[in-house]
Amino acid sequence: MKKTLAFLSLAAVLAAPLSAQAHRAWLAPTSTVLSGNDAWVGFDAGMSNGVFIPDHAAMRLNGLTITAPDGSTAQAENVTQAKYRSSFDLHLSQPGTYRVANVGSGFMASYKQGGEQKRWRGAEAEFATAIPADATEVQATRTDSRTETFVTLGEPTDLKTVGKGLELAPVTHPNDLAVGEAATFKLLKDGQPAAGVDVTIARGGTRYRNNPEEITVKTGADGAFSVTWPEAGLYWLGASVRTAGVNGQPGSNASWNGALEVLP
């Protein structure tokens, strides 16, 4: 068991700070539905097996992008990185919905040189020159990851889709979720419906119960999936889409992780 965990940790370190391979990436808000003239929300971000339980690795917030209701970019305040979690605050100063996302993209390749398996990670522009001339079995992959959540001051407002990587397009507003009700979202990859993708849905608080109570749903042809929330709580949602490279073109690995709050 210990060995397995150690291996998983290593795998997570090898994977980019943003990709959720063995561990799950999460960005958790202290609250999501707010009233008043203005409000503050705190966020924790990390990677761990138990979602929202900071016990493995802090998330690097290099790609933190906060979009205010009017489309402008908002700034995080009090940004810190602790051992197991990164934290920051957001001052909500305008009514509507804020999209808070840590976004990353990269390029990686695996190849064989002299019978030895090697890996390379860097910018796509450097790829052509970075791989040795005698490399064989070169497999290149574009990676896109998005770890995000949403918070609303006052009335929820529409969210614009991003059009890059894997993302959640709301049908039901992500800050309008109530226990016992059904919610529908669409998963998009590069702006197009991502069909037949498994979405994992896990409610936080696993430390205090024995059953993880995970739900897996598959997206339909239009990329849509629905879930009827069985309990109130903060839920983690995760999905990824891998596409193999063909004809010398790189493959892709796009992942999306979200935190959505369901109120009683």
Place this chain on the structure above:
Amino acid sequence: MRKLPLVLTAAGLAAAPAVASAADLSVSVELPRISSASYHRPYVAVWIEKPDQSTAQTLAVWYQQTRNNEGDGKDWLKDLRTWWRKGGRAMALPADGVSGPTKAPGRHAVTVSAAQLRALPAGQYNIVVEAARELGGREVVRVPFRWGAANTGAGTGSTELGAVRVAVTR
């Protein structure tokens, strides 16, 4: 300017239907006396709900009207979760004749004239009363009533709310 005649005194409201005013719809809300070392008066919302659970009209919202060192009173309106989601968040507050200060334990009446409900078609509705208390709980009580003819309805809460009585006089 629309003004709802809010009757604020507790006296004489036990018999809500008999309230002497031009009320065509009256709602009596009982806030129970709760023994707590840190009692705070609850936030309360009273609204008319359509059969599909959407909101027809908010009749009253009682919340802290001022800013104190903990924040502005509107910061906690979201704790009236059901009302907030079903319509409160879409309102501009304070709303004339709707917003009011928090109330002490006892019976309180919300009275509305037919003129103020002229946009409400005759039919079956619920009066919904929601109470949320700092360091306390939250409770929602629904009382069915008919708009368009005289009738009464009653319900009761078990924790944050006592008796809720609805009377339509015409």
